[in-house]
Amino acid sequence: MEKLKKIFMNLCFGKKGSTLIEIALYIALVVIVCIVVVTALGDKLQGVFQKIVDSL
Numbered sequence: 312m313e314k315l316k317k318i319f320m321n322l323c324f325g326k327k328g329s330t331l332i333e334i335a336l337y338i339a340l341v342v343i344v345c346i347v348v349v350t351a352l353g354d355k356l357q358g359v360f361q362k363i364v365d366s367l
Contacts, residue, residue, distance in 0.1 A: 349356070
């Protein structure tokens with residue numbers, strides 16, 4: 312149990328842990344931006360894909 316606590320503390324407060332947290336935040340930000348863009352452009356994207364399907 313002590314070893315698990317040490318690993319957790321190292322992840323939270325060590326340099327590797329902070330880098331891991333930063334990477335996770337960047338990934339979360341990219342996902343949020345993608346969701347917002349797809350939501351905002353959803354109807355236009357659907358029209359473009361429908362034209363592609365119709366042409367096939």
